[in-house]
Amino acid sequence: MAYDEGLAQMMRDDLAAVDGIAEKKMFGGIAFMLHGNMLCGVHKGGAMFRVGKANEAAAQAIDGVSDLAFTGRKMGGMVDLGDAGMEDDSTRAALMALALDFVGGLPAR
Numbered sequence: 001m002a003y004d005e006g007l008a009q010m011m012r013d014d015l016a017a018v019d020g021i022a023e024k025k026m027f028g029g030i031a032f033m034l035h036g037n038m039l040c041g042v043h044k045g046g047a048m049f050r051v052g053k054a055n056e057a058a059a060q061a062i063d064g065v066s067d068l069a070f071t072g073r074k075m076g077g078m079v080d081l082g083d084a085g086m087e088d089d090s091t092r093a094a095l096m097a098l099a100l101d102f103v104g105g106l107p108a109r
Contacts, residue, residue, distance in 0.1 A: 027070060029041050045083060051101075064091060065095070
């Protein structure tokens with residue numbers, strides 16, 4: 001398994017009350033989709049959040065957050081949070097709120 005199942009379970013728990021969530025294997029990890037749009041996911045070494053370009057600066061201001069760059073090239077509107085940051089409930093909640101704000105405004109797929 002290329003991702004930490006414990007991190008995946010944290011995300012499942014965080015999203016338990018959100019309608020329209022589905023899981024999909026992607027990027028060697030697992031992505032959580034909201035009405036068919038990628039919201040967040042876990043990968044080896046942490047998690048990613050789709051916060052959108054408008055929320056990117058707010059996300060970057062959170063301790064432990066960095067650019068998401070799987071291939072060495074920054075993915076706009078996406079941020080990464082390492083294992084240590086994932087352990088902090090308030091950090092995860094802040095990033096999840098930014099991701100839900102962005103992805104919740106997208107049309108369902």
